[in-house]
Amino acid sequence: MADFQPAEFEARAERASTAMAAAGLDALLFTTEAEIRYFTGFRTAFWRSPTRPWFLVLPRGARPVAVIPAIGAALMASSWVGEIKTWPAPRPEDEGVSLLREALAPFGRIGLPMGPESALRMPLADFRRLGAEFEDATPLIRSLRMVKSDAEQEKIAAICEIGSAGFARAPALFRKGLTMREAFRDFRIALMEEGAEDVSYLVGGKGPEGYADVISPPGDDELREGDVLMLDTGAARDGYFCDFDRNFAIGRAGDAVKRAYRRLDAATEAGLAAARPGATAAELWRAMRDALGAPAGGAVGRYGHGLGMQLTEPPSLAPFDKTRLLPGMVLTLEPSIEVAAGAILVQEENILVTEDKPRLLTHRAAPELPVI
């Protein structure tokens, strides 16, 4: 729990207990990294290994019970837990199932996230072997995690500063003739030199009128004069992410792409003006769409989202999401626009919703497409 003081976890558990009482739940079960870390502070890269499941039971009004592989016992003991039950994983014939069944036995109604954006990080066959019924705890955990504590806000602000410092080095990093593979590598190194612990998410694109998609890995194709280079990074420190991109024109920029960039920038300004407590995520989406002044749509599907322990979190800045903004929510503003057939431009900022106007966590992108 080195990332936070115990009071942080006490507050999280207390809010969860209040929400459980309101929902008539006696306990919550979690199988996923973010939720287990949220309630205990247990942070490890070991989640990268799919071999072992990890479980956390959070009873109403009590400290969490960790049901985990023995390899995690030492680290979990330094986390905010009431009890740790371990088994010598891997042990396929009983991969924690009987221990978990025991840990769940005292509770009647048990919540489990099973709705939008959730996953079941354990074998489905083992889940069925539990023989328990669960209620959907997605709305509950979503409402808890969406509003960030002061300590969480500080962590996200810190990694956003690191991201901004990385992008500030762009003129020295990117140039004609560099391959995309090299550009990704050099940017990752720059982010780590600035203080990022990990750059697990980095995507990008390039092209004279924007880029075909925003999720591809880098290839050996070189940056050419007139290309717009976009890099979008989810760097992390202390287990919290930034998530924003920047666009740079290499040598020169065409008029269409310069105009599109200005429209995106205006949409971001509209988003900043609309991001007030009480507005809905859908209204924030609409403010940006109206500023874009066109049926921009595009394949990205939304104009931003929540951000924190995960690269993307609820809410979605999209027409379907009626979540009301609250102070303490951290959001990305991410309008996108199609410049030509199959070529889009995206601009992204990270903000903190406050009582008044939002606080920019990222250094605001230049109002005109920067040429480097």
Place this chain on the structure above:
Amino acid sequence: MADFQPAEFEARAERASTAMAAAGLDALLFTTEAEIRYFTGFRTAFWRSPTRPWFLVLPRGARPVAVIPAIGAALMASSWVGEIKTWPAPRPEDEGVSLLREALAPFGRIGLPMGPESALRMPLADFRRLGAEFEDATPLIRSLRMVKSDAEQEKIAAICEIGSAGFARAPALFRKGLTMREAFRDFRIALMEEGAEDVSYLVGGKGPEGYADVISPPGDDELREGDVLMLDTGAARDGYFCDFDRNFAIGRAGDAVKRAYRRLDAATEAGLAAARPGATAAELWRAMRDALGAPAGGAVGRYGHGLGMQLTEPPSLAPFDKTRLLPGMVLTLEPSIEVAAGAILVQEENILVTEDKPRLLTHRAAPELPVI
């Protein structure tokens, strides 16, 4: 599919079809990154975002059908697929469920991985809405993926070379007074300079007689003279991992830890001698345990595992795993030993099982604990 030629995916689909026929399955359903990439070549960092599920249906004797968010259509179109069905995700009221139901409708018996080391990367509520019955396809997909093609072996060998080059720079990187946070950062940068695309897994430990656990993130504690520093990295390139560690004594090393290191090294030699086709994973475990000459046990739970598109894959070098080794399997040899109460030492190598003796993919660790 830039990572491989189409023939690679044709061969994978053909082997899968043969296995499906043997298992009486008409199609397979996948929700997880490694499996979807294995059959299509679809590789993206976008999996880091939990917002959207991705689905792949692999019919027996036909190309895969991708049922995916529209944001992935451009990249998927360059992959090895027969058909792409998209929806404008996120769309919580129907997050691909009706499209997936359509895609599965033509098939009778459908396999889905639901056994050991699997997860369900989609909301459980949506899975239930599919209203379909599935057979467990874990043994099938496990047997396919465990044996690596020549092209896969090359990729793993390449990232292991990068990892070895990174560790070769240890004397210049690590020294007394450096914090663990700095050591992790500098090593990550070194690996990327050597050619790694991502260092998503890096854990480590330090202490005069070994380390308390092997999964903790780094803190601000400094390396001291007499510490043993261990770093264990899963670096990746082209979507394939290495996974090995190295130990370094800072300035000087105590006798107990030097002796323990020699025993570990002897266990690795025993593992190398035993890693022949036809031996079981359990026999390989036993050969290492006998060489350790003690009830070493320890919290790690096994002495190695498979390696490839994921940091850890089947089989497990553990008493329960009766998998017979086959040429083309890539394994870690990872004996561990308790040096003192709460202090362990781990040594790890990556090997390729061949017709004859195994090929070392990592540069063999020094036979004596290196002092830097």
